[in-house]
Amino acid sequence: MPASGCDAKAVFGLPEALDARVTHYCPGCTHGVIHRLVAEVLDELGLRKSAVGMAPVGCAVLAYDYFACDMVQCSHGRAPAVATGIKRGRPDLTVFTYQGDGDLASIGMAEIIHAANRGEKITVVFVNNAIYGMTAGQMAPTTLPRQVTTTTPDGRDPDLCGHPIRVAELVSALRTPAFVARGAVHVPGEIVRTKDLLRRAFRHQSEKTCFSLIEILSTCPTNWGLPPDEALRWVQQNMVPYYPLGVFKEPGGIDRAPKPL
Amino acid sequence: MFEDRVTVLVGHFGSGKTEVAVNGAIRLAEGGARVALADLDLVKPYFRSRAGRELLAAAGVDLVAPEGDDAGDLPIVLPRVRTLCADPEVRVVIDAGGDDTGARALGSLSDLLGRLGVGFDLVLNFRRPFTPDVDSAVAMAREIEAAARLRVTGVVSNTHLMGQTTPAIVLEGCALARETAGRLGVPLAAAVVEERMRDAVDEAALGCPVFPVRRLVQPPFDQEGYRVPRSGPLFRVL
Amino acid sequence: MAKKLMKGCEAIGEAAIRAGCKLFFGYPITPQNEIPEYMSHRLPQVGGAFVQAESELAASNMIYGAAACGERVFTSSSSPGISLMQEAMSYIAASELPVVVVNIMRSGPGLGGILPTQSDYAQATKGGGHGDYRVLSLAPWSVQEAADLVADAFDLADFYRTPVYVLGDGLIGQMMEPVEFPEDRKPLRPLPPKTWATTGWRGDRPRAVVNSLFLDPIKCEQQNAKLQARYAQMRAEEVRSAYYGDEGDLDVLVVAYGTVARVTLTAMEDMKATGLKVGMLRPITVWPFPRDALAEAAERAKAILVAELSCGQMLEDVWLSTASMRPVHFLGHQGGVLLAPEEVSAAIRDVAAGRSAEVRYAG
Numbered sequence: 043m044p045a046s047g048c049d050a051k052a053v054f055g056l057p058e059a060l061d062a063r064v065t066h067y068c069p070g071c072t073h074g075v076i077h078r079l080v081a082e083v084l085d086e087l088g089l090r091k092s093a094v095g096m097a098p099v100g101c102a103v104l105a106y107d108y109f110a111c112d113m114v115q116c117s118h119g120r121a122p123a124v125a126t127g128i129k130r131g132r133p134d135l136t137v138f139t140y141q142g143d144g145d146l147a148s149i150g151m152a153e154i155i156h157a158a159n160r161g162e163k164i165t166v167v168f169v170n171n172a173i174y175g176m177t178a179g180q181m182a183p184t185t186l187p188r189q190v191t192t193t194t195p196d197g198r199d200p201d202l203c204g205h206p207i208r209v210a211e212l213v214s215a216l217r218t219p220a221f222v223a224r225g226a227v228h229v230p231g232e233i234v235r236t237k238d239l240l241r242r243a244f245r246h247q248s249e250k251t252c253f254s255l256i257e258i259l260s261t262c263p264t265n266w267g268l269p270p271d272e273a274l275r276w277v278q279q280n281m282v283p284y285y286p287l288g289v290f291k292e293p294g295g296i297d298r299a300p301k302p303l
Numbered sequence: 304m305f306e307d308r309v310t311v312l313v314g315h316f317g318s319g320k321t322e323v324a325v326n327g328a329i330r331l332a333e334g335g336a337r338v339a340l341a342d343l344d345l346v347k348p349y350f351r352s353r354a355g356r357e358l359l360a361a362a363g364v365d366l367v368a369p370e371g372d373d374a375g376d377l378p379i380v381l382p383r384v385r386t387l388c389a390d391p392e393v394r395v396v397i398d399a400g401g402d403d404t405g406a407r408a409l410g411s412l413s414d415l416l417g418r419l420g421v422g423f424d425l426v427l428n429f430r431r432p433f434t435p436d437v438d439s440a441v442a443m444a445r446e447i448e449a450a451a452r453l454r455v456t457g458v459v460s461n462t463h464l465m466g467q468t469t470p471a472i473v474l475e476g477c478a479l480a481r482e483t484a485g486r487l488g489v490p491l492a493a494a495v496v497e498e499r500m501r502d503a504v505d506e507a508a509l510g511c512p513v514f515p516v517r518r519l520v521q522p523p524f525d526q527e528g529y530r531v532p533r534s535g536p537l538f539r540v541l
Numbered sequence: 542m543a544k545k546l547m548k549g550c551e552a553i554g555e556a557a558i559r560a561g562c563k564l565f566f567g568y569p570i571t572p573q574n575e576i577p578e579y580m581s582h583r584l585p586q587v588g589g590a591f592v593q594a595e596s597e598l599a600a601s602n603m604i605y606g607a608a609a610c611g612e613r614v615f616t617s618s619s620s621p622g623i624s625l626m627q628e629a630m631s632y633i634a635a636s637e638l639p640v641v642v643v644n645i646m647r648s649g650p651g652l653g654g655i656l657p658t659q660s661d662y663a664q665a666t667k668g669g670g671h672g673d674y675r676v677l678s679l680a681p682w683s684v685q686e687a688a689d690l691v692a693d694a695f696d697l698a699d700f701y702r703t704p705v706y707v708l709g710d711g712l713i714g715q716m717m718e719p720v721e722f723p724e725d726r727k728p729l730r731p732l733p734p735k736t737w738a739t740t741g742w743r744g745d746r747p748r749a750v751v752n753s754l755f756l757d758p759i760k761c762e763q764q765n766a767k768l769q770a771r772y773a774q775m776r777a778e779e780v781r782s783a784y785y786g787d788e789g790d791l792d793v794l795v796v797a798y799g800t801v802a803r804v805t806l807t808a809m810e811d812m813k814a815t816g817l818k819v820g821m822l823r824p825i826t827v828w829p830f831p832r833d834a835l836a837e838a839a840e841r842a843k844a845i846l847v848a849e850l851s852c853g854q855m856l857e858d859v860w861l862s863t864a865s866m867r868p869v870h871f872l873g874h875q876g877g878v879l880l881a882p883e884e885v886s887a888a889i890r891d892v893a894a895g896r897s898a899e900v901r902y903a904g
Contacts, residue, residue, distance in 0.1 A: 092741040094610065097752075106750045112739035114609045115752040117632050120602035123594065127606025127614070128739070130590040131564050135610065135741055153602070156595035316575070317548060317717050348655055349572055349715040430546040430719075432555065464546050464719040522716050523879050524803035 057081035059090045061110045070263035070270025073101060073169065075227045076236075077108055080140070080167055083240045084111070089136040089248060094128055096121035100142035101175040119150020122157035125164045136247060138165040144174045147183040147207050154213070154255075161218045161253050165243045168209060171260040172281060179265035183207045186280055191265075206284060210257040214290035214298045219252045222291040226259040228277040232287065239289070252293055259285055304459060304492040304514060305331060307422035309388055309395040311409065312459075313447050314426035315433045316401030319461040320344075321352050323426055323495060324398035326516040329362040336394045339387045342368035343408050344400040345378035350520055352398045358519065365393075380408055388415055402433075403446035413452035424492055425455045427483060429462045429476045440483045457492030458484040459514065466525070468497065470504045477509050544721045549684045549713040550575035550617075552720045553643055554583060556691035557615050559722055562641075563589030564614040566603035568596055568622060571655045572711040573645035576617040597622040601629030608638040609751040611738030613695055617643035619711075620661050621652060623669075630704055631670030634768070635753035637737075639698035641691065642676075643707045645714035648877040656877025657711030659799055662854035665708050666828035673765055675772050677779060678706040678828045680798045684718035690825075696729040697779065701771055702737075708827060710850060712800045712879070775829050782831035784838060785809070786820030792893040794842035794867075795821040796835065796859050801848050801880055808885035817893050827855065832862035839863045844892050844899075848872045848885055853900070860902050868899040 056062055059081035067073045084090045093111040097103055099118035106113035116124045121139035129137045146154050146168050154166065173191055174180040181191040181198060184206045188197035198206075214222040221243055225236030236258055243254035259281045263273040291297050304310065305327045312320040321344070328340040340359060344351040352359070353368035360366070367384055369377045387393050399406050409416065416423075425444050427434060434440045444455050462476020477494045484491040493514035496504050506513055547555070554576050557565075565580040577593065584591045594600035600616050607614035618626060623644045633640055644665065648658040665678040677697055681687035687709055694705040739749045755761035786809060797805045802823040809819050822838050824831050839845055845867050847856045853871055860869060872888040874880055891897040 091743045094739045094741065096606075103754060106752055110742070110748065112742045112749040113751070114606065114739055115636075115750070115754055116605075117602065117628055120599070120605075120629070123599040123602035124606035124609070126592065126599075127564070127566060127603035127608075128610045129606075130566075130592060130603070131607040131612035131614065132610045132740065135739075152595050153599050156599065160592070317546070347575075349711070428546060430544065432545050432547055432551055464544055465717065467544065467719045522712055522800065522803070523881055524800065524807040 057085045059084040059093070059110050061108055063107065065108055066104060067101070068264045070261060070273050072227045072260045075233060076167065076169055076258055076260065077105065079227070079233070079237045079240055080138070081109065083237065083244050084136070087241065087244055087248065089244060092134065093136040093138065096125050096137070096139040098139070098141040098145040099176070100145045102140050102142060102169065103176070105140050119145050119148070120153055121145070122150065122153040122162070122164070122166065126157055126160070126162050129162055129164050133163070136244065138167060138244075140167045141169065142175070143168075143170045143172065143182040143184040147209050155216070158213050158220055158253050158255065159216050159218050161220065163247050163250050164253060165247050166255040167240070168255055168257045169260045170209070170257055170285065171262040172206070173262050173265045175262050175265055184209070186284060208285060210255065210290050211298065213255050215300065217299050219293045220291050221246045221252055221254040221293065223289040224257040224259070224285060224287050226277060226282065226287055228259070228261065228274040235287075246293070257285070304422065304424060304457060304512070305396070307420070308391070309397065309416065309419055309421040311397040311399060311416065311421055311423045311453070312426055313399045313406050313409070313423065313451065313455075314401065315431055315443055316347060316405070317350075317431055318401070318426045318428045318434070319463070319495065320401070320426050321350055321398050322516060322518065322520050323459060323461065323514070324396050325352055325355050325359065325519055327514075328359065328364045328396045331394050331396070332363045337365075337392055338363070338394045338396065339365040339367050341384045341387070341395060341397045342366065343380065343384070343397055344405060345380070345408050346400040346405045355519065380411060384412065385415055388412070388419060399451070402443070403450035406447040406451040409451035409453060416453055421453075423451075423453050423456045424459050425457070426459045426461050427476070427480050429479045430464055430472070437479055437482045437486060440479070441486050444483070444487055455487055455489055457489050458487065459492050460494040460511070463495070463497070465518070468500065470500065473504050474508055477511070481510065544719045546717050547684060547720045548575055548715060548717050549687045549709060550645065550715070551579050552684050552688040553617070553691050553707065554579035555722065556688040557641070557695070558583055558587055558589075559726075560613065560692050560695040562613040562615055562695065563587060564607045564612055565589070565616065566592045566594050566600040566607070566614070567616050567618065568594050568600050570619045570622045572647055573617050573619045573643070573714050575714070576643065576645075597625035598628065601626035604640045605629050605633050605636075605638065608633065608640045609636070609739050611735040611740055613699075615641035615643065617645065619645045619647045620649050623661060623664065627670035630676065631672050631674065632753050633704050634674035634676065635672060635764070636751050637702040638751065639702050640704050641694045641698055641707065642704055643691070643709065646708065646710045648875065654877045655711065657800065657879065658850045658875060658877060659710050659801065660851040660854065660875065661708070662827060662849070662851060665706050666830065666858070674768055675828055676704045676706050677701065677775055678708050678826065680708045680825060680827045681713055682799050682802050682823065684713070684716065685720045687713055688720050688722065692726060693729055696732065699732045700730045701775060703771065708799070710799050711877075779826060780829045780831050780833070781825035782834045783823045783825060784820065784834065785823065787818045789841065790818060791820045791838075791842040792818045793844055793846055793889045794838050795819065795846045795848055795885070795889065796824070796855065797821060797848040798824045798827060798855065801850060804880050804882050805848055805885050807882040808889065811882055812886045812889065815890065817889065819889055824855070830858045830862065832858070835859065835862045836866075839867050842867055844868045844870060846870045846872060846888055846892050848880060848888070850874055850880065856900070857902070870897045871900045
């Protein structure tokens with residue numbers, strides 16, 4: 043708060059779309075940053091009062107306590123199906139899912155692919171930190187080759203577990219128009235770019251253009267066993283080379299889907 | 304109706320194709336003909352001719368449908384359908400599936416059926432929700448013709464409400480069927496009347512031949528002498 | 542509207558539309574495909590939305606979402622598909638959302654076959670998914686009653702904020718009967734506005750959060766108690782059954798529901814000349830089970846015959862409701878084989894003549 047009699051004005055505060063409470067996220071986890079970006083975009087686009095968010099099963103399950111909008115907690119992986127039910131019933135609402143890598147890319151793969159393929163006018167915020175956090179460190183579908191987890195004690199062996207799934211590339215291969223991009227939040231420049239991606243995603247929804255999915259590379263210092271600053275560097279050194287950042291598909295723009303015959 | 308050597312029955316789901324087909328095949332067999340009934344309903348597996356296997360066998364009708372413990376439900380057209388249709392010694396009744404969806408399998412036989420010049424009868428029940436009026440019946444006929452690649456040659460009036468049918472309902476449906484036939488440019492081939500109410504229906508008012516039937520497709524609680532059949536739960540066993 | 546000749550599945554679809562349902566999410570499975578097909582044809586005519594989901598799992602979660610934002614919604618499936626929906630059913634029950642689910646039962650276990658059975662009774666009456674919950678389950682015996690109960694199911698779901706099942710065997714779904722829809726139907730109960738629905742938070746009510754996560758055991762126990770209180774109210778106010786037959790002392794009381802009750806009624810008419818005193822209690826709600834009506838009728842009977850298309854699922858509720866006060870006999874078929882009226886009348890005669898063995902709870 044500015045001191046009495048001072049003409050300074052607030053230039054930074056809590057977004058209206060975030061509740062004023064302390065989150066449960068571990069030190070150095072970037073879920074909080076991503077929550078904030080989503081909330082800022084909802085505020086700036088004037089969508090907060092029409093927003094309904096889907097909370098996943100995973101570390102972000104308590105997102106329903108943090109976003110200051112109506113929320114639905116979904117069973118594991120099914121958020122895109124639940125979002126479909128809401129959007130088809132109430133096309134006027136701004137419907138978004140917030141999902142982790144186990145939720146979206148493992149148990150919920152069918153739901154996300156088919157929601158994208160139907161072109162549901164929803165926005166999917168996909169947080170990829172290459173590990174299961176809520177259940178304490180098991181392999182995720184996005185765990186990197188040789189990455190040690192509690193279920194890959196000798197490191198992920200692609201011969202046994204396959205290679206990590208690149209979700210943004212996979213979804214952008216569908217013919218149905220969509221806005222699909224990957225961002226990151228480990229350095230300020232990427233945070234700014236990721237916020238722009240989220241803004242474009244929600245705008246595509248409010249203009250009823252298409253389905254949108256923003257994959258965001260995130261950290262898990264606790265289960266990676268790294269101090270927060272090292273975890274941010276781990277994203278740059280290990281994740282970004284495998285998960286390239288940028289836009290993969292946008293109506294009227296880039297499109298990686300196979301061309302029609 | 305059933306004047307052509309080969310008669311194909313088409314219509315909307317639940318319009319009464321199977322009831323007419325089974326009654327007709329049995330009547331032809333009673334008249335001494337060699338009769339084959341081909342069940343071509345590949346789309347709705349509950350009410351179709353093959354569920355009357357015992358009934359047809361007892362009447363001496365050759366049922367042409369997949370057989371065997373697990374093959375009985377396969378959605379396939381048996382090669383024997385073509386053989387029988389081509390055999391000048393055999394009277395053939397073809398019970399198609401409902402709607403243009405069910406008539407599509409006829410398209411695969413349309414080369415032979417078109418050459419033979421078969422009876423292609425549209426069975427109509429105006430108390431079914433999909434054909435409440437003449438416009439919808441004509442539209443459905445056109446869709447079936449497109450899928451089957453064959454032209455409708457006659458209309459069969461089969462408007463009824465099962466046990467709640469009254470003579471007025473039969474007459475009301477017959478008038479709509481006649482109008483439909485006129486729009487399609489084909490004759491009203493027959494009006495289906497249950498045997499139990501033949502006396503109550505003014506046949507002169509129908510203005511077309513009566514095709515009397517016994518209701519054979521019935522759930523067990525509406526049947527007399529029902530016993531548990533192997534081939535399906537929904538047919539009266541004579 | 543003039544009476545129509547409709548399949549059970551078509552009548553169910555039409556009844557849902559007339560109940561104001563504008564949303565359907567489902568996945569194909571025999572013998573209920575006529576429901577999604579009917580809805581895909583009719584919903585666009587009334588400004589609704591139909592989605593063929595990628596699985597029953599997805600379909601059940603789509604109805605979870607649609608119910609969360611306050612819309613009337615239903616899905617339908619058949620036994621294996623209903624099993625796949627149990628995850629969402631548990632969430633929907635726990636989150637107190639109103640949905641209607643139609644199960645046109647086919648034979649099982651496993652992939653089973655496509656013909657009629659009643660072998661999902663236990664799933665429909667004991668909860669079905671994980672956790673302590675029940676669903677109100679209505680069992681029609683005719684196409685007309687299927688249509689009427691679907692209309693009631695939407696009201697009951699909204700009033701109690703619970704999943705309501707309409708439990709029909711394959712025969713109910715597939716057979717055709719005359720049906721009519723009342724033009725001036727009133728809701729069963731006054732239905733309060735859905736202030737809990739996630740329709741966007743404008744600050745004029747508390748924030749709507751649809752949730753079933755309660756990590757604090759005390760809160761989770763409180764939520765269970767809240768649900769149980771609602772189930773107690775359903776047990777007190779929503780039990781439905783019908784009684785047919787002699788009003789005095791009975792040689793045999795038959796307990797049957799759905800199409801088996803139709804078969805039994807035919808059997809009872811066929812055997813009037815025998816002079817045997819026979820009655821039938823037909824549960825219309827299989828949960829809550831009509832235990833008081835059954836106990837009252839059992840008081841008058843020398844013996845009870847349970848007839849159902851399963852290996853003996855409702856049988857257990859009959860034992861529990863009558864507490865061994867009368868000997869209980871059983872007649873059933875499985876696998877899609879139907880009961881014939883002659884079989885039922887023969888079984889009634891055998892029970893009355895002491896030629897049938899009593900069946901006891903075997904655990």
